[in-house]
Amino acid sequence: MQKSVREVIGDVLGLAPEGIAEDLSMQNAEGWDSLKHMEIVASLEDEFEITFTADEIVSITSLPAINSTLREKGIAA
């Protein structure tokens, strides 16, 4: 069964999916640094079988931005 975006992010950052704030981002999430960001990117790519462009990688630094980019790729997030 496919994981939700919250579950993917939660797995990488060690957070409970239900406790993830709507506006979670690199700016306010403890531990979401550049290295963890790459892990989040890779995990999302694996989970949803997509490839982000370099521009997308640098822009999806928050939960809303990830959801928006996934929607643009035709994924209901």
Add this chain to the structure above:
Amino acid sequence: MDLEGKMAIVTGGAGGIGRRVVERLTAEGSRVAVLDLDVASLDEPAAARSDVYCRPCDISDSGQVEEAVRDVAERLGGVDVLINNAGIIRNAPLMSLQNGRFQPHDIETWDRVIATNLSGTFYVTRSVVQDMVARRTRGVIVNVSSVCAAGNPGQSAYSASKAAIEALTTVWAGELGPLRIRVAGIAPGYTQTQTTLNSMSEAVIKQWKGRTPLRRFAEIDEIAQGVLFILENDFFNGRILQLDGGLRL
């Protein structure tokens, strides 16, 4: 990785192991850019193969490296493979006896070896990875280390530079793996290159062959074959392929 149609950069590709790697890559159908200081030798492989672009570059100069990588990418397309092969060997103990006095390892030699072998590898990789990430290339980087990474008395700078390159291999494999860029290394033992043979006397060569269980130096092609193995095996990552004939320092 299937090397057909790929673009590779080989530093120090004008001679020795690098040159043989260039030959193997072109035989597999890759386009190759050679970055090397040795401009005179650069003409030879360039004349021999139309799929090889040779460009002079001092990899210890970060500005030259950025310019060279940009130029290569414009001419041959994005980089899929990087072979960090360029390096220099300088033999110098920490303390040597000269004219009846102890002399410490000179700073200039230390700086030169570290600048070329270590900083050069860092500069080239930094530039190439920028290109790979921008294009989301599932690239491969091979760092050429040495059996001396374990610490070879008489080679402080060289040993330190190669040990550091092995550490960078681990670091970069961890950082770039999520982006599907592989980073691995190869640590040749003593190899029949002109650089190695010129760096030691006949007596020392004999001594090292005697210490190697197979009682010989590696053929250049055996090392190039190891590089090809790393490139073609998609699960080889973050490790150093030891090709030393069983020699342990």
